[in-house]
Amino acid sequence: APTLECYKYEGFVRILDFSKVDALKEAKLHYIQKYNWRYYDSSNMVLANMVAYTGVHVLSTTNIFLEAFKERYIEGEMRSPIFKFLNLKEFSILFKAPNLCTLYHISEFLKRSPKVEKVLIDIKEFTFEPGMLWIIHQMSYMESSNCExxxxxxxxxxxxxxxWHELDIVEFFCRHAKSLKKLKLIIPKNVKKRARGLDYARLDYLKSRFTGVIVEV
Structure with missing residues (x-):
């Protein structure tokens, strides 16, 4: 189907033949994790189809897609796969456990997508729990990063x-997204009811620090 413009898939990662497709504009890739995820790495299969997705304008996917960009040994060196999404305007990422991604992985993907205007991070069924890799390596890298x-x-x-890591993400976008006008935080009803008023001290500080950004809660 050389004129295929929108592709939607939900299920385990699989390799598809996009060799005759050159008009793809939108991809919705809701990959799900296999039960034996600790022993199964689907990254190579995700990367096998990556060329077809680099030209899309709208991309909606899950953390499994993002994890494919993690550093690995390539020809004897630790490197990340090299792909750029030069046409991407809207990016939506759904996080579900188990998940190894952090703010670092979100940032690294967005560096490859210089035209993105809208970002949606869906964590309704997920809570970030960054491990030692974040604490020892990624956090210091992010703090010293001058990316815009x-x-x-x-x-x-x-x-x-x-x-706290969600607040890291909020601060990251306020600080590094130079054209950011609106940052919307949607709190689940059950969280509002259980929390009886969240601690907004850091969030209030960010609002006062970055007055050009409208933060909606």
Whole structure:
């Protein structure tokens, strides 16, 4: 189907033949994790189809897609796969456990997508629990990073629970997305009811620090 413009898939990662497709504009890749995920790495299969997705304008996917970009040994060196998404305007990522991704992985993907304007991070069924890799390596790297995202105008975090790493993500976008106008935090009703008022001290500080960004809660 050379004129295929929108492709939607939900299920385990599989390799598909996109060799005759050159018009793909939108991809919805809701990959799900196999039960024996600790012993099964689907990254190579995700990467096998990556060329077909690099030209899309809209991409909706899960953390399994993002995990394929983690550093690995390539020809004897630790490197990340090299793919760029030069046409991407809207990016939506759904996080589900088990999951090894952190803010670092989100940032590294967005560096490959210089035209992204809208970002949706769906964590309704997920809570970040960064491990030692984040504490020892990724956090210091992120703190010293001078990266700028000049096209991102709107960010939504759906399932926001005021978790400390979620606040790291909020601060990251406020600080590095230079064109950001709106950052929307959608708190689940059950969290609002259980928390009886979340601690907004850090969030209030970010609002006062980055006055050019409208933070909606």
């Amino acid at each position: 995202f000049n096209s991102i105008k709107e960010v939504t975090i759906d399932g926001y629970k005021n978790h």
